[in-house]
Amino acid sequence: MQFQLSDELIQKLEVLIQQQNDKELNLTLEDVHPADIAEIISELDLDEATYIIKLLDSGKTAEALMELEEGVRERILENLSAKEIAEELEEMDTDDAADIISELSEERQQKVIAQIIDEEHADNIVELLRYDEDSAGGLMAKELVKVNENWSVTGCMAEMRAQAENVTRVHSIYVVDGKNKLKGRLSLKDLITAPSDSHIQDIYIPKVDFVNVHTPAEEVAQIMQKYDLEAIPVVDEMNRLVGRITIDDIVDFIKDEAEKDYQMAAGISEDVEADDSIWRLTRARLPWLILALFGGFISVTVLGTFDAAMKEHAALFFFVPLIAAMAGNVGVQSSAIILQGLANKSLRGSLLKRLLKEITLSLFNGVVLAIILAVGGTFLLGFDWLFGITIGISLISVIVIASLIGTFVPIILDKQGIDPAMATGPFITTSNDICGILIYFSIAKLILGF
Amino acid sequence: MQFQLSDELIQKLEVLIQQQNDKELNLTLEDVHPADIAEIISELDLDEATYIIKLLDSGKTAEALMELEEGVRERILENLSAKEIAEELEEMDTDDAADIISELSEERQQKVIAQIIDEEHADNIVELLRYDEDSAGGLMAKELVKVNENWSVTGCMAEMRAQAENVTRVHSIYVVDGKNKLKGRLSLKDLITAPSDSHIQDIYIPKVDFVNVHTPAEEVAQIMQKYDLEAIPVVDEMNRLVGRITIDDIVDFIKDEAEKDYQMAAGISEDVEADDSIWRLTRARLPWLILALFGGFISVTVLGTFDAAMKEHAALFFFVPLIAAMAGNVGVQSSAIILQGLANKSLRGSLLKRLLKEITLSLFNGVVLAIILAVGGTFLLGFDWLFGITIGISLISVIVIASLIGTFVPIILDKQGIDPAMATGPFITTSNDICGILIYFSIAKLILGF
Numbered sequence: 014m015q016f017q018l019s020d021e022l023i024q025k026l027e028v029l030i031q032q033q034n035d036k037e038l039n040l041t042l043e044d045v046h047p048a049d050i051a052e053i054i055s056e057l058d059l060d061e062a063t064y065i066i067k068l069l070d071s072g073k074t075a076e077a078l079m080e081l082e083e084g085v086r087e088r089i090l091e092n093l094s095a096k097e098i099a100e101e102l103e104e105m106d107t108d109d110a111a112d113i114i115s116e117l118s119e120e121r122q123q124k125v126i127a128q129i130i131d132e133e134h135a136d137n138i139v140e141l142l143r144y145d146e147d148s149a150g151g152l153m154a155k156e157l158v159k160v161n162e163n164w165s166v167t168g169c170m171a172e173m174r175a176q177a178e179n180v181t182r183v184h185s186i187y188v189v190d191g192k193n194k195l196k197g198r199l200s201l202k203d204l205i206t207a208p209s210d211s212h213i214q215d216i217y218i219p220k221v222d223f224v225n226v227h228t229p230a231e232e233v234a235q236i237m238q239k240y241d242l243e244a245i246p247v248v249d250e251m252n253r254l255v256g257r258i259t260i261d262d263i264v265d266f267i268k269d270e271a272e273k274d275y276q277m278a279a280g281i282s283e284d285v286e287a288d289d290s291i292w293r294l295t296r297a298r299l300p301w302l303i304l305a306l307f308g309g310f311i312s313v314t315v316l317g318t319f320d321a322a323m324k325e326h327a328a329l330f331f332f333v334p335l336i337a338a339m340a341g342n343v344g345v346q347s348s349a350i351i352l353q354g355l356a357n358k359s360l361r362g363s364l365l366k367r368l369l370k371e372i373t374l375s376l377f378n379g380v381v382l383a384i385i386l387a388v389g390g391t392f393l394l395g396f397d398w399l400f401g402i403t404i405g406i407s408l409i410s411v412i413v414i415a416s417l418i419g420t421f422v423p424i425i426l427d428k429q430g431i432d433p434a435m436a437t438g439p440f441i442t443t444s445n446d447i448c449g450i451l452i453y454f455s456i457a458k459l460i461l462g463f
Numbered sequence: 464m465q466f467q468l469s470d471e472l473i474q475k476l477e478v479l480i481q482q483q484n485d486k487e488l489n490l491t492l493e494d495v496h497p498a499d500i501a502e503i504i505s506e507l508d509l510d511e512a513t514y515i516i517k518l519l520d521s522g523k524t525a526e527a528l529m530e531l532e533e534g535v536r537e538r539i540l541e542n543l544s545a546k547e548i549a550e551e552l553e554e555m556d557t558d559d560a561a562d563i564i565s566e567l568s569e570e571r572q573q574k575v576i577a578q579i580i581d582e583e584h585a586d587n588i589v590e591l592l593r594y595d596e597d598s599a600g601g602l603m604a605k606e607l608v609k610v611n612e613n614w615s616v617t618g619c620m621a622e623m624r625a626q627a628e629n630v631t632r633v634h635s636i637y638v639v640d641g642k643n644k645l646k647g648r649l650s651l652k653d654l655i656t657a658p659s660d661s662h663i664q665d666i667y668i669p670k671v672d673f674v675n676v677h678t679p680a681e682e683v684a685q686i687m688q689k690y691d692l693e694a695i696p697v698v699d700e701m702n703r704l705v706g707r708i709t710i711d712d713i714v715d716f717i718k719d720e721a722e723k724d725y726q727m728a729a730g731i732s733e734d735v736e737a738d739d740s741i742w743r744l745t746r747a748r749l750p751w752l753i754l755a756l757f758g759g760f761i762s763v764t765v766l767g768t769f770d771a772a773m774k775e776h777a778a779l780f781f782f783v784p785l786i787a788a789m790a791g792n793v794g795v796q797s798s799a800i801i802l803q804g805l806a807n808k809s810l811r812g813s814l815l816k817r818l819l820k821e822i823t824l825s826l827f828n829g830v831v832l833a834i835i836l837a838v839g840g841t842f843l844l845g846f847d848w849l850f851g852i853t854i855g856i857s858l859i860s861v862i863v864i865a866s867l868i869g870t871f872v873p874i875i876l877d878k879q880g881i882d883p884a885m886a887t888g889p890f891i892t893t894s895n896d897i898c899g900i901l902i903y904f905s906i907a908k909l910i911l912g913f
Binding site: 044046048080155189238239240241243260261263264267268269271272274275276278279280281285286287288290295298299301302303305306308309310312313316317320323327331332333334335336337338339341342343345348349350351353354357360367369373374377378381382384385389390393436437439442443446450 | 496498513530670688689690691693710711713714717721722724725726728729730731735736737738739741744745748749751752753755756760762763766767770773777778780781782783784785786787788789791792793794796798799800801803804807810818820823824826828831832835836839843859887888889892893896900
């Protein structure tokens with residue numbers, strides 16, 4: 014039942030666009046969902062994509078524009094006049110319209126807003142543009158259904174019908190007083206099952222979760238997830254109902270956040286995709302690699318200071334990548350677990366308890382690995398026993414230190430108000446490489462003496 | 464407005480539980496949301512937690528049980544009788560009840576099901592237990608609102624009211640024919656705004672997205688996200704409407720998947736949290752470390768074969784961790800970007816094009832890094848020029864190869880039907896370490912000759 018994009022369809026559309034066969038184009042795309050139109054548009058070149066956007070009904074293209082990747086959308090919007098963009102925005106919910114308009118230059122924003130015919134819609138968009146992107150105000154839409162606590166159920170049905178026409182999904186009906194202050198909610202289910210002669214005052218639920226326009230987006234996502242909310246009303250400083258946030262916006266936000274943390278851990282500092290330009294990908298990746306390179310310089314210098322070991326204990330140098338890799342892997346594991354705990358706010362208990370736990374855990378892992386290494390080394394590589402002990406003790410120490418760095422650097426950054434995700438990936442592997450090598454050779458020097 | 468868990472509250476509850484002061488306990492927890500009750504329970508010891516679960520109304524504790532972490536819930540359920548568990552399940556939606564019951568032993572499952580008084584509810588749970596956890600059948604609930612296409616709007620209102628009583632959120636009203644085959648949907652908004660003398664046949668929307676009971680959960684999540692659906696009906700092989708999936712189940716699924724991929728990339732193979740037991744954490748982490756250790760053995764052996772270089776070109780060995788780290792970092796970056804593309808199904812275009820792009824990108828990054836390395840090395844560490852060229856060319860080669868491995872190993876695994884997330888983290892860093900060192904010394908041997 015799902016739409017499948019095919020090369021044949023793309024070729025057919027390209028031919029129809031060349032022939033300017035608008036009738037056949039409209040017919041072909043008539044039953045295609047806007048999200049699929051967006052997929053088709055991503056496959057066409059810019060002129061063809063613009064042609065389709067201009068041709069189709071703006072009710073459909075508005076939604077397709079929303080689904081496009083930002084880069085593609087930007088280029089198409091550049092090809093449209095202010096009036097054409099305004100027509101698309103008229104069809105969108107205020108939150109989507111504000112998102113799109115914020116991608117334009119300020120000069121262009123004004124021109125586009127001036128072309129929006131529905132003045133209330135324009136006003137709402139301008140209001141939403143004021144809020145920070147990562148706050149409840151930046152996520153909310155102005156579309157919602159609200160009723161006055163003083164109305165009767167029958168009396169407000171007509172009013173609600175009118176309001177519902179402009180709202181894609183009703184979810185909840187919010188109840189306000191004469192000053193637009195949020196009092197509670199009415200669920201649609203309650204409405205269906207309520208006797209028609211009752212009053213709003215008698216049937217509304219005075220308990221309602223809400224957020225303030227300045228509540229950070231992350232907190233909104235947490236509240237909505239924790240309490241399984243599908244929509245949450247947003248109030249201003251005076252407790253007046255100014256908008257609402259729906260779960261689909263939060264789904265996108267949660268996905269973006271998860272991807273951002275993952276990318277950060279992989280040493281990618283911007284939200285990039287495989288199909289982005291080489292320049293954009295380089296900008297996201299190169300800074301981390303340069304950081305790692307400087308870390309590498311330090312490890313070269315550290316190794317250089319131990320060159321006295323080279324004569325008698327050359328084999329020590331063969332184990333450097335093994336030790337460095339173990340330090341890096343353990344550090345990344347520890348930091349990933351702590352980061353997810355921080356993100357979910359599920360870390361409880363004292364730092365001391367966590368310290369003891371991390372030491373026990375890494376000590377245990379370290380001993381198991383050291384035994385494998387010692388046994389493997391003796392049989393496969395034929396170490397003498399003192400060398401085996403040196404490598405084993407070093408491995409255990411490196412693993413314990415690496416896991417402590419991986420655990421506590423993110424916690425400390427978080428306490429300082431710095432994004433702890435910075436401390437994963439290249440940062441943790443590089444610093445653990447250096448520490449690991451330093452510990453390894455220091456222990457070797459102590460035991461073997463050189 | 465958000466509930467804040469405090470040590471004082473926990474202490475107060477502990478005292479009240481000790482005093483068996485049920486009245487005061489009920490009063491204290493009366494206005495607390497089930498999700499917050501779950502947080503409180505996680506802080507109490509097992510006996511106290513069980514006491515609270517037994518004391519409070521099962522309408523409230525059923526939801527709290529759902530919110531608990533699996534480990535905590537399992538231990539509490541062990542303390543409850545089959546009858547007590549059945550009472551909790553009666554209060555849950557069928558999908559939640561089936562999830563909980565599937566955590567019990569088979570023997571216990573039968574005892575609990577036998578104690579459920581509502582036979583239809585029990586039947587539904589038993590039906591849901593048949594489906595694979597990661598399929599639409601495993602995600603769906605039996606609770607939904609449906610109407611027959613032959614009914615009149617007024618005629619079906621009473622029926623709908625009755626159905627809606629059992630459904631937490633109505634979302635959509637599904638339209639079926641006399642054989643329960645899915646025909647379309649009625650939105651609640653349409654219902655509010657429809658004239659009351661019309662027939663279902665005249666007003667329902669015949670176009671409706673749906674999935675089959677066997678559709679994989681991942682595909683369900685993609686469809687619901689792409690088309691911004693808040694609920695999707697599920698049909699069986701005969702196109703009969705058997706359940707529906709709501710967006711809140713999908714939110715949990717998306718979050719779990721993102722966390723799983725992230726953990727896999729960090730070398731953690733089970734879904735663990737910072738507060739899990741040391742044994743569980745070890746089981747998730749140690750296997751990857753052992754894999755990395757064996758990779759380390761290989762790198763030791765590779766380095767050992769180049770020991771002839773030690774006499775004249777000892778400094779080559781100092782650069783091993785730098786080269787290995789760069790190979791690892793580049794590999795992780797490339798694989799992370801490809802993995803997200805695979806997960807979002809956003810990878811388009813031919814493999815050849817991707818190959819050329821990845822080579823261009825990594826060549827460019829490699830040259831920039833090699834220049835930094837050569838300039839830095841000459842001024843800071845005082846290389847001779849031939850050594851500088853050796854290191855520079857090696858770095859470029861290693862980066863290009865590492866990025867190709869990082870890009871194509873996940874793609875190949877995915878084509879083979881293996882989870883490409885396997886090929887990130889420790890796996891990619893370990894294999895890139897080995898390849899990197901091999902390339903580095905081979906080039907050095909070629910240029911410097913030893």
